[in-house]
Amino acid sequence: MSLRAHDERMVMPTPFAPRVQAMCQTNDWYIWAGYTTPNTFEEVGLEYFAMRNSTGVFDLCPMTKYRITGPDGEAFLNRVMVRDVRKIKPGRVGYTVWCTDDGMVHDDGTIFHLSQGEYRLCAQERCMDWLQWSALGFDVEIVDETADIAALAVQGPTSCATLRRMGLEGIEQLKPFGIASFPFNGAELTVSRTGYTGDLGYELWIDAEQALPLWDALFEAGRELLIRPVGSEALGIARIEAGFIMAGEDFVPAEQVVRHGRARSPFELGLGWLVDFDKGPFTGRNALLREQRDGSRYRFVVLDVEGNKPAEHSFILDKHGRTIGHVTSAAWCPTAKTNIALASMNMPWGREDDEMYAEIYYNRELHWTRLLSRCRVRTGPVFDPPRRRATPAPQV
Amino acid sequence: MTDSLNDKRYDTIIVGAGHNGLVCASYLARAGRRVLVLEAAGQPGGAAATREFHPGFKVSSGAHLLTQLNPTVAKELGLTGHGLEYAARDLKTVALDANGQHLVIDGAAVAGVSADDAAAYASFYAQNQRFGKVLDGFFSRRQPTLVDRSWDDAFSLLKLGWSMKRLGKADMQDLMRVGLINIYDVANEHFDNDLLKAAVAMDGVLGSHMGPRSPNTVYAYLHRHIGDCWGSSGPALLRGGMGALGSAFAEAARGFGADIRCNSRVVLVDMQDCRATGVTLDSGESFQADTVISNVDPKTTFEKLVGYPSLDAGFARRVHNFRSRGVSAKLHLALDGLPGFRGLDAALAGERLLLAPDMDHIERAFNHAKYGEYSQAPVMEISIPSVHDGSLAPAGKHVLSAIVQFAPYALRGGWDSAGDAFKQVALEQLEAYAPGLGGQVLAAELSTPIDLEQEFGMAGGHWHHGEIALDQALLMRPMPGAHQYSTPIPGLYLCGAGSHPGGGIMGLAGRNAAQAVIKQQKSSQEHAA
Numbered sequence: 001m002s003l004r005a006h007d008e009r010m011v012m013p014t015p016f017a018p019r020v021q022a023m024c025q026t027n028d029w030y031i032w033a034g035y036t037t038p039n040t041f042e043e044v045g046l047e048y049f050a051m052r053n054s055t056g057v058f059d060l061c062p063m064t065k066y067r068i069t070g071p072d073g074e075a076f077l078n079r080v081m082v083r084d085v086r087k088i089k090p091g092r093v094g095y096t097v098w099c100t101d102d103g104m105v106h107d108d109g110t111i112f113h114l115s116q117g118e119y120r121l122c123a124q125e126r127c128m129d130w131l132q133w134s135a136l137g138f139d140v141e142i143v144d145e146t147a148d149i150a151a152l153a154v155q156g157p158t159s160c161a162t163l164r165r166m167g168l169e170g171i172e173q174l175k176p177f178g179i180a181s182f183p184f185n186g187a188e189l190t191v192s193r194t195g196y197t198g199d200l201g202y203e204l205w206i207d208a209e210q211a212l213p214l215w216d217a218l219f220e221a222g223r224e225l226l227i228r229p230v231g232s233e234a235l236g237i238a239r240i241e242a243g244f245i246m247a248g249e250d251f252v253p254a255e256q257v258v259r260h261g262r263a264r265s266p267f268e269l270g271l272g273w274l275v276d277f278d279k280g281p282f283t284g285r286n287a288l289l290r291e292q293r294d295g296s297r298y299r300f301v302v303l304d305v306e307g308n309k310p311a312e313h314s315f316i317l318d319k320h321g322r323t324i325g326h327v328t329s330a331a332w333c334p335t336a337k338t339n340i341a342l343a344s345m346n347m348p349w350g351r352e353d354d355e356m357y358a359e360i361y362y363n364r365e366l367h368w369t370r371l372l373s374r375c376r377v378r379t380g381p382v383f384d385p386p387r388r389r390a391t392p393a394p395q396v
Numbered sequence: 397m398t399d400s401l402n403d404k405r406y407d408t409i410i411v412g413a414g415h416n417g418l419v420c421a422s423y424l425a426r427a428g429r430r431v432l433v434l435e436a437a438g439q440p441g442g443a444a445a446t447r448e449f450h451p452g453f454k455v456s457s458g459a460h461l462l463t464q465l466n467p468t469v470a471k472e473l474g475l476t477g478h479g480l481e482y483a484a485r486d487l488k489t490v491a492l493d494a495n496g497q498h499l500v501i502d503g504a505a506v507a508g509v510s511a512d513d514a515a516a517y518a519s520f521y522a523q524n525q526r527f528g529k530v531l532d533g534f535f536s537r538r539q540p541t542l543v544d545r546s547w548d549d550a551f552s553l554l555k556l557g558w559s560m561k562r563l564g565k566a567d568m569q570d571l572m573r574v575g576l577i578n579i580y581d582v583a584n585e586h587f588d589n590d591l592l593k594a595a596v597a598m599d600g601v602l603g604s605h606m607g608p609r610s611p612n613t614v615y616a617y618l619h620r621h622i623g624d625c626w627g628s629s630g631p632a633l634l635r636g637g638m639g640a641l642g643s644a645f646a647e648a649a650r651g652f653g654a655d656i657r658c659n660s661r662v663v664l665v666d667m668q669d670c671r672a673t674g675v676t677l678d679s680g681e682s683f684q685a686d687t688v689i690s691n692v693d694p695k696t697t698f699e700k701l702v703g704y705p706s707l708d709a710g711f712a713r714r715v716h717n718f719r720s721r722g723v724s725a726k727l728h729l730a731l732d733g734l735p736g737f738r739g740l741d742a743a744l745a746g747e748r749l750l751l752a753p754d755m756d757h758i759e760r761a762f763n764h765a766k767y768g769e770y771s772q773a774p775v776m777e778i779s780i781p782s783v784h785d786g787s788l789a790p791a792g793k794h795v796l797s798a799i800v801q802f803a804p805y806a807l808r809g810g811w812d813s814a815g816d817a818f819k820q821v822a823l824e825q826l827e828a829y830a831p832g833l834g835g836q837v838l839a840a841e842l843s844t845p846i847d848l849e850q851e852f853g854m855a856g857g858h859w860h861h862g863e864i865a866l867d868q869a870l871l872m873r874p875m876p877g878a879h880q881y882s883t884p885i886p887g888l889y890l891c892g893a894g895s896h897p898g899g900g901i902m903g904l905a906g907r908n909a910a911q912a913v914i915k916q917q918k919s920s921q922e923h924a925a
Contacts, residue, residue, distance in 0.1 A: 136709070281670050283708040
């Protein structure tokens with residue numbers, strides 16, 4: 001369905017395009033997975049603070065979505081994913097990664113266990129080919145529903161109140177990573193308490209034809225609660241502050257890697273906690289067991305960088321000036337008021353007491369400055385407000 | 397019997413008592429391992445089998461000529477001491493001509509062609525022997541890998557490099573050149589005589605989904621002619637048919653202490669904690685062992701016995717894409733007398749007979765297979781073993797066995813109703829060369845690739861267990877991840893024709909596999925210690 005849609009036009013508008021285009025003051029666009037998407041609507045700071053202080057709304061439609069059904073749906077997903085999918089009960093969402101035979105990460109995403117035996121896989125990258133090959137020997141149906149489902153992320157401290165005002169009775173009782181359904185405009189609105197901001201927030205999923213009524217109802221309900229659309233730049237800051245990795249930024253999806261050795265394993269992305277060797281066979285298991293035995297090549301860390309200059313694209317040096325790693329994503333985090341960098345360190349670097357420096361270059365009025373900023377490994381979360389987990393969710 | 401087998405603890409189970417399974421069992425038992433071989437059929441031997449297909453008439457129902465038995469394997473297993481007896485050796489090859497102008501190839505010599513062609517064939521034969529020596533050294537060892545190389549692999553590659561270098565510049569260049577082209581071009585480079593070219597081309601396409609113009613046919617030719625480097629100038633026949641070879645291999649394995657249990661079809665490799673721990677039979681009975689070695693073809697092993705869900709998806713894709721669709725049917729005739737091929741001296745009737753008038757004819761016959769049809773004018777390799785072996789047919793009567801190509805496994809419309817029609821096509825083709833043969837036929841049986849698949853458990857009815865082509869041979873056989881006889885499943889190994897160096901009754905895959913298993917387990921014990 002969605003591939004056919006792209007036959008008609010190379011880059012597609014999302015189902016929310018009429019509203020998004022009308023509200024996008026900056027006219028600042030990029031292409032995300034074949035869809036036109038705004039970098040910003042008005043001003044990145046305003047949008048970021050909407051997510052942190054009121055409600056930010058992000059158009060998630062380009063996110064790749066697969067509907068997975070059939071008697072072997074669970075077994076199939078369990079073979080694809082490194083985590084034990086059987087533990088994701090109906091009505092729950094689970095974060096996961098999936099790997100090549102070599103134990104290198106294809107992508108990360110979320111599995112929605114919509115109802116018994118019915119799943120939705122949300123991914124950054126298209127992966128139908130890999131899913132189909134993985135389906136050999138399973139009785140399972142995989143349908144790309146990317147174009148059929150319209151999705152919005154509704155994130156921030158007033159998000160629950162906004163959705164209540166929209167008429168979602170009892171939404172405050174939905175637990176983190178839970179899924180609930182509500183009637184909306186004669187259709188079914190699926191709401192999950194998930195997001196990419198590390199804060200209280202929800203994601204809304206509905207038939208693409210209902211996109212505009214949903215947008216209108218949401219913005220009407222949230223007007224007094226300072227709801228605001230947000231672009232990918234603001235979301236990018238929020239996700240770094242939350243410590244979330246991003247495909248294409250913090251790792252290269254394994255099937256896109258051209259140069260030998262550039263892909264990363266779950267252990268090398270700090271996601272070893274997802275890997276379950278006791279659940280039975282899954283793709284990459286042998287390779288990951290070998291890695292566990294022989295050691296990883298890289299360690300993924302969240303670094304506190306001294307000063308306020310973002311360490312984007314920086315090398316990490318030891319005290320002798322030797323390169324021991326590099327930054328994959330970085331941002332000054334306005335709420336946590338810290339300068340955060342996500343970094344891939346050569347083993348064994350990246351231990352808690354390692355003395356490390358980020359080599360930061362920045363330009364002010366054609367004047368370049370080079371900084372060596374001391375970095376420390378963060379062990380706890382950078383931004384982790386209690387409302388993120390509170391149930392019932394605060395309604396401000 | 398069953399109870400005593402069950403009570404006995406085995407450390408190694410081999411699935412399939414085909415010749416490679418028995419060879420592997422022999423070497424492992426000789427090394428002190430407790431080996432059980434489980435065979436689906438009623439007798440050991442796999443495609444080295446003799447079957448009575450008509451009262452009083454017996455035929456080698458799978459392989460019908462012995463072309464590549466490795467002499468080291470035969471000697472180390474003491475096959476002649478286990479009742480193996482040749483009915484005929486060093487058979488000549490007769491390239492049949494419909495008008496009786498046959499050619500006779502005897503080792504390096506060809507009769508019935510111009511002096512130029514005869515000289516060209518002698519030098520072609522000599523060069524192939526030199527090429528064969530390179531392959532011989534490579535076939536007798538575990539294939540190396542190019543990455544994650546061990547000292548052993550480095551040695552194999554050095555040895556290969558050295559044997560290539562020893563060929564000298566001209567031969568080395570020629571081998572590199574012809575290795576990747578096709579037998580059609582090579583035969584045209586050397587010879588003028590169409591029948592001679594066709595005889596050469598047949599050895600490049602027998603058993604393979606390839607026409608003379610297909611790439612990989614030169615490698616297939618060299619693979620088939622490896623026997624020329626092992627001291628024989630042509631194929632051999634065994635007294636009692638190929639089943640006698642199966643029995644001799646089985647006796648050898650038993651002699652070393654291996655147990656063989658027939659009528660025991662393995663349907664599942666048992667796994668615990670993602671490791672092979674034994675096998676289960678169709679009866680539900682199961683056997684435990686630390687090491688399970690499959691002599692079954694790779695596709696059946698991984699798709700059916702292990703199951704795709706237990707494999708990494710990328711590996712499962714390789715298994716799925718492994719090419720193992722056979723194109724050969726077997727024709728078995730019970731004959732009232734010796735057939736009279738037009739113009740053929742009766743003394744030559746027991747040699748290896750080829751029915752393929754020219755290379756274009758073979759190519760056209762192959763064209764049908766490409767489109768899921770059987771050939772309307774098939775080519776054949778024919779043997780009348782009863783000329784040398786009276787035990788196969790009543791006195792004065794004969795059996796004829798022919799490999800008939802091209803009969804694609806995935807025939808459009810299926811083989812259910814087409815088998816008889818193809819049998820008629822084959823009989824008519826024979827009749828054109830041996831007038832009156834039709835009247836001599838007492839019984840005729842055609843085994844389609846589907847029948848061969850069922851009779852011998854070979855996926856696609858492919859006797860090599862998978863196409864012999866460069867992407868599935870040498871370093872890559874059968875597929876990355878299952879090369880060097882080990883598999884992605886710890887404790888599960890391969891030892892059959894699907895592994896290096898491939899099919900044909902050679903025994904090297906079984907021997908190399910046994911060595912690899914012993915070596916790997918020795919090193920893991922040392923690692924543990």
